[in-house]
Amino acid sequence: MQRAKLVVVGNGMAGTRTLEELLKLAPDLYDITVFGAERHANYNRILLSPVLAGEMTLREIMLNDEQWYRDQGITLHLANPVARIDRSRRCVVAADGTSAPYDRLLLATGSAPVMLPIPGCELQGVLSYRDIADTEAMIEASGRHSHAVVIGGGLLGLEAANGLRQRGMEVTVVHLMPWLMERQLDRSAAQMLERSLADKGLRFLLGRQTERITGKDGHACAVVLKGGEEIPADLVVMAVGIRPNVDLARAAGLHCERGIVVNDTLQTHDPRIYGVGECVAHRGLTYGLVAPLFDMAKVCANHLARLGIGRYQGSISSTKLKVTGVDVFSAGDFTGGENTEEILLQDPGGGVYKKLVLRDERLVGTVLYGDTVDSAWYFQLLRDGTNVAQIRDHLMFGESHLGNTGHQGQNRAVTMPDTMEVCGCNGVTKGTIVKAIKESGLFSVDDVRKHTKASASCGSCTGLVEQLLASTIGGAYAPQAAAQKPVCTCTELTHEEVRRAIRDHHLHSIPQAMAFLDWHTPDGCASCRPALNYYVLCAWPREAQDDPQSRYINERAHANIQKNGTFSVVPRMFGGVTSAAELRRIADVVDKYAIPGVKVTGGQRIDLLGVRKEDLPRVWADLDMPSGHAYAKALRTVKTCVGSEWCRFGVQDSTALGIDLERALARMYAPHKVKLAVSGCPRNCAESGIKDVGVIGVDSGWEIYVGGNGGIKTEAAQFLVKVRTADEVLEVTGAFLQLYREEARYLDRTVAYIQRVGMDHIRMKVVDDATSRLELYQRLLFCLEGATDPWQERIAGAQSHEYEAITL
Amino acid sequence: MSATDSTLWNWQRVCDLKDLPPLGARVVSHAQGDIAVFRGAGEEVFALLDRCPHKGGPLSQGIVFGRHVSCPLHGWTIGLADGVAVAPDQGCTPGFEVRLDGGQVYLRLPALAAEPVA
Ligand code: SRM
Ligand SMILES: Cc1cc2nc3c(=O)[nH]c(=O)nc-3n(C[C@H](O)[C@H](O)[C@H](O)COP(=O)(O)OP(=O)(O)OC[C@H]3O[C@@H](n4cnc5c(N)ncnc54)[C@H](O)[C@@H]3O)c2cc1C
Ligand code: SF4
Ligand code: FES
Numbered sequence: 062m063q064r065a066k067l068v069v070v071g072n073g074m075a076g077t078r079t080l081e082e083l084l085k086l087a088p089d090l091y092d093i094t095v096f097g098a099e100r101h102a103n104y105n106r107i108l109l110s111p112v113l114a115g116e117m118t119l120r121e122i123m124l125n126d127e128q129w130y131r132d133q134g135i136t137l138h139l140a141n142p143v144a145r146i147d148r149s150r151r152c153v154v155a156a157d158g159t160s161a162p163y164d165r166l167l168l169a170t171g172s173a174p175v176m177l178p179i180p181g182c183e184l185q186g187v188l189s190y191r192d193i194a195d196t197e198a199m200i201e202a203s204g205r206h207s208h209a210v211v212i213g214g215g216l217l218g219l220e221a222a223n224g225l226r227q228r229g230m231e232v233t234v235v236h237l238m239p240w241l242m243e244r245q246l247d248r249s250a251a252q253m254l255e256r257s258l259a260d261k262g263l264r265f266l267l268g269r270q271t272e273r274i275t276g277k278d279g280h281a282c283a284v285v286l287k288g289g290e291e292i293p294a295d296l297v298v299m300a301v302g303i304r305p306n307v308d309l310a311r312a313a314g315l316h317c318e319r320g321i322v323v324n325d326t327l328q329t330h331d332p333r334i335y336g337v338g339e340c341v342a343h344r345g346l347t348y349g350l351v352a353p354l355f356d357m358a359k360v361c362a363n364h365l366a367r368l369g370i371g372r373y374q375g376s377i378s379s380t381k382l383k384v385t386g387v388d389v390f391s392a393g394d395f396t397g398g399e400n401t402e403e404i405l406l407q408d409p410g411g412g413v414y415k416k417l418v419l420r421d422e423r424l425v426g427t428v429l430y431g432d433t434v435d436s437a438w439y440f441q442l443l444r445d446g447t448n449v450a451q452i453r454d455h456l457m458f459g460e461s462h463l464g465n466t467g468h469q470g471q472n473r474a475v476t477m478p479d480t481m482e483v484c485g486c487n488g489v490t491k492g493t494i495v496k497a498i499k500e501s502g503l504f505s506v507d508d509v510r511k512h513t514k515a516s517a518s519c520g521s522c523t524g525l526v527e528q529l530l531a532s533t534i535g536g537a538y539a540p541q542a543a544a545q546k547p548v549c550t551c552t553e554l555t556h557e558e559v560r561r562a563i564r565d566h567h568l569h570s571i572p573q574a575m576a577f578l579d580w581h582t583p584d585g586c587a588s589c590r591p592a593l594n595y596y597v598l599c600a601w602p603r604e605a606q607d608d609p610q611s612r613y614i615n616e617r618a619h620a621n622i623q624k625n626g627t628f629s630v631v632p633r634m635f636g637g638v639t640s641a642a643e644l645r646r647i648a649d650v651v652d653k654y655a656i657p658g659v660k661v662t663g664g665q666r667i668d669l670l671g672v673r674k675e676d677l678p679r680v681w682a683d684l685d686m687p688s689g690h691a692y693a694k695a696l697r698t699v700k701t702c703v704g705s706e707w708c709r710f711g712v713q714d715s716t717a718l719g720i721d722l723e724r725a726l727a728r729m730y731a732p733h734k735v736k737l738a739v740s741g742c743p744r745n746c747a748e749s750g751i752k753d754v755g756v757i758g759v760d761s762g763w764e765i766y767v768g769g770n771g772g773i774k775t776e777a778a779q780f781l782v783k784v785r786t787a788d789e790v791l792e793v794t795g796a797f798l799q800l801y802r803e804e805a806r807y808l809d810r811t812v813a814y815i816q817r818v819g820m821d822h823i824r825m826k827v828v829d830d831a832t833s834r835l836e837l838y839q840r841l842l843f844c845l846e847g848a849t850d851p852w853q854e855r856i857a858g859a860q861s862h863e864y865e866a867i868t869l
Numbered sequence: 870m871s872a873t874d875s876t877l878w879n880w881q882r883v884c885d886l887k888d889l890p891p892l893g894a895r896v897v898s899h900a901q902g903d904i905a906v907f908r909g910a911g912e913e914v915f916a917l918l919d920r921c922p923h924k925g926g927p928l929s930q931g932i933v934f935g936r937h938v939s940c941p942l943h944g945w946t947i948g949l950a951d952g953v954a955v956a957p958d959q960g961c962t963p964g965f966e967v968r969l970d971g972g973q974v975y976l977r978l979p980a981l982a983a984e985p986v987a
């Protein structure tokens with residue numbers, strides 16, 4: 062069968078990114094032909110500024126060279142713009158007469174710099190700043206001339222001015238508006254920026270209009286301002302704005318406003334013709350930064366691949382000025398207005414300015430000058446629409462002031478030396494990461510993970526990697542809104558979408574779910590299979606079948622794998638209470654199986670380390686104690702203190718309640734591990750403040766806290782409710798944990814889950830609405846009823862092949 | 870894996886195909902080191918030395934997907950057919966010839982070997 066034909070007009074950043082996404086989804090669907098007006102294959106346009114400044118070379122900024130197009134079987138026409146689209150015959154005709162038929166057409170023509178129609182604009186030495194040719198011309202001119210004028214004090218103009226200054230020219234920036242970068246910055250931040258750029262040797266004429274350019278022998282020699290002032294200029298760079306390239310589309314009769322009008326699936330009014338990038342207008346907006354284009358590319362590719370999933374709903378973008386040594390960042394709606402509040406920090410002496418704009422307890426905009434280390438964090442809060450009421454007091458001081466004592470606390474990615482280790486698990490340094498970002502053209506944390514392994518293991522350095530991305534590629538880095546993150550690369554769907562489908566369509570096995578949801582891989586990967594296994598089991602308890610092959614070895618073998626391939630065994634000691642008989646059995650087992658390590662764990666129980674796999678079932682049988690699930694995404698420990706039975710301060714029987722909770726919840730699987738603690742008085746010796754559920758006895762009853770964590774990032778638990786009786790503690794705890802089980806993404810601890818949905822949601826479902834609480838609790842009890850101990854099952858012979866090696 | 874002069878390689882029966890769980894593995898204890906025998910989703914079988922090129926993790930304990938296994942210790946992805954680690958990781962673990970005949974799995978192994986297999 063003949064393949065359908067896809068023609069792409071414009072091989073810039075948006076068009077080529079769409080092709081990359083498409084080839085990932087449907088490598089064989091189309092015969093692809095690409096026309097590009099420039100003579101270069103696809104390069105990273107935003108890095109033209111470092112090239113101009115002499116910090117990078119052209120070779121370093123190539124994203125897809127001609128070989129890439131050949132490898133993908135794409136026909137590439139360079140230096141050959143498309144002149145005409147013939148919609149009735151469904152073909153395009155290029156400048157040199159080449160024509161190419163299409164079944165689908167993708168327009169990605171970008172935009173063109175606006176040239177002021179003033180006298181002298183046609184002189185030699187008057188340039189725009191858009192592509193490699195412009196950049197080369199500027200570099201060449203800087204070698205021969207000494208006076209440059211840049212017209213326009215926006216992002217592009219300032220980067221051009223800085224680059225030319227770095228190359229030794231005298232540079233004057235003429236700007237029409239009263240302050241620099243007025244579209245991104247407010248006046249105070251702009252004035253600080255102006256001062257530091259002036260220190261670098263740039264000259265500014267603000268609030269001034271250019272009237273004409275005078276020339277000698279056809280070459281520019283000066284710029285004349287309104288009012289008569291004349292500034293010598295052998296090189297004039299116009300950076301006054303961009304205009305989407307719509308002429309081609311308009312001539313073909315496609316509906317255009319400022320850009321080519323597209324809908325949420327990136328289709329123009331002719332459904333065979335798609336548009337992405339700076340050339341399109343979506344919901345009345347055009348964009349001039351790459352992050353939104355990447356969002357468009359993803360959705361467009363999905364529809365071109367005929368999967369039909371996803372809509373583009375617009376982007377919030379951010380800007381970062383790429384001038385080395387000057388940090389400026391702005392995002393969202395930072396001008397404020399009705400119903401907004403501003404938090405402001407202004408320290409002109411120290412060179413720091415920060416403005417945060419809030420609406421309805423959410424961050425909607427920010428401007429940062431001088432100290433931008435938290436830009437990625439603010440941007441994430443902004444895109445996710447996180448409720449910041451609880452952290453408002455600290456918001457201005459950044460992420461590291463949130464009691465975040467973990468690895469991410471060392472927050473100054475920008476000031477770290479290149480040799481410093483970012484990823485402690487894989488030993489990756491800052492230098493390695495920055496180099497990979499630049500040389501391989503990486504744009505996302507996922508890309509960095511794939512190329513360098515940084516943040517691929519425990520993930521605690523993800524924040525640092527995000528900062529490195531933000532500081533290296535600037536506004537091109539858009540942290541993906543968490544709400545849109547797909548489960549893994551086997552699907553486009555988010556965890557929420559997958560869970561909903563499993564529930565709504567009664568999918569009760571992994572193959573069923575994969576088939577229904579069009580998984581791209583035949584049997585998933587090591588990330589999605591365990592998640593799917595959990596999701597089907599949670600949605601269809603006592604009906605869905607567990608799939609051991611989709612569980613990590615610890616949960617498959619019911620013991621913790623060790624670095625040398627042996628296993629550890631942690632039997633359950635309810636509430637940390639044990640007896641002489643139990644201790645004696647443990648001691649005997651250690652002797653009998655020559656177990657090399659015995660240790661008291663951080664969770665009030667005993668760990669037998671270095672057990673041979675084949676011994677496991679017999680060790681369990683001889684111990685005659687239930688599984689402690691120390692290996693599972695399940696209920697782990699319920700720590701207790703001695704409480705009122707012995708302690709002179711105790712006001713409640715914390716040990717008894719702890720044991721009751723542990724007996725009720727043992728064998729409960731969850732999105733991640735779950736740890737509880739019960740203390741008998743506010744002295745809190747069981748450390749209830751850093752547990753998923755922490756209970757503290759007070760004279761009149763029990764206080765319940767949720768969402769604490771003592772792991773990678775220490776997080777204090779938040780107060781949920783105070784109740785009177787132990788029974789109420791059981792019900793509230795059960796209901797909360799069931800809500801977590803039903804709604805959290807696989808591998809999110811309770812703290813991450815609560816951060817996502819908000820405490821109000823939890824309170825409403827678990828505290829305020831008694832019916833909802835009871836229903837949740839009933840669903841949990843239904844799921845746990847009849848659940849058996851996995852060690853007992855295996856002592857009786859289940860999955861015996863797991864433990865027996867084949868000997869020849 | 871090619872035969873060396875000093876070693877004799879024989880086909881040996883290992884187990885029934887049904888003893889290998891789909892998308893799973895079994896360990897074959899061998900005088901010169903454990904061998905991991907894997908099975909894909911269907912009837913395809915593979916055999917590698919049970920030692921990850923990273924830090925020696927037991928690959929037999931990993932999660933099998935497609936024609937790959939994810940090492941249980943630090944999550945490297947190793948190709949089942951060639952033992953090669955997927956980029957950005959680098960390394961390779963030795964493989965063994967394996968075949969299926971009448972529902973039986975056979976491995977080609979060094980007989981009474983003079984040298985360790987790897
Ligand atoms: C055995 C024990 C250390 C000890 O000797 O005390 C332990 C051992 C391991 N911990 Fe832990 N943790 C142990 C208590 C803790 C505690 C303290 C506690 O539970 O009170 C914490 C912090 C509290 C918390 O979780 O909030 C803790 C936070 C972690 C984390 C970080 C979790 C997080 O969300 O930040 C991990 C990594 C993970 O789970 O992804 C981890 C992972 C691990 C693993 C399972 C690593 C692994 O995947 O192989 C370790 C297994 C070692 C082995 O070879 O068996 N361990 N781990 C403790 C077992 C307690 C028990 O009786 O079940
Ligand atoms: C110097 C500079 C610095 C920048 N810095 C940043 C930054 O820090 N952060 C950020 O987010 N963004 C930045 N940008 C903006 C970013 O580069 C653009 O948003 C992005 O490149 C737009 O992608 P696109 O594919 O829509 O357009 P382009 O990348 O311009 O690609 C369009 C391509 O189509 C070609 N074309 C046009 N018409 C035709 C035709 N008829 N036939 C064939 N080909 C045609 C053009 O020649 C061009 O190659 C910067 C831009 C410049 C110039
Ligand atoms: S036991 Fe926990 S803290 Fe200790 S090395 Fe292992 S994972 Fe790290
Ligand atoms: S030993 Fe296999 S990934 Fe480290």
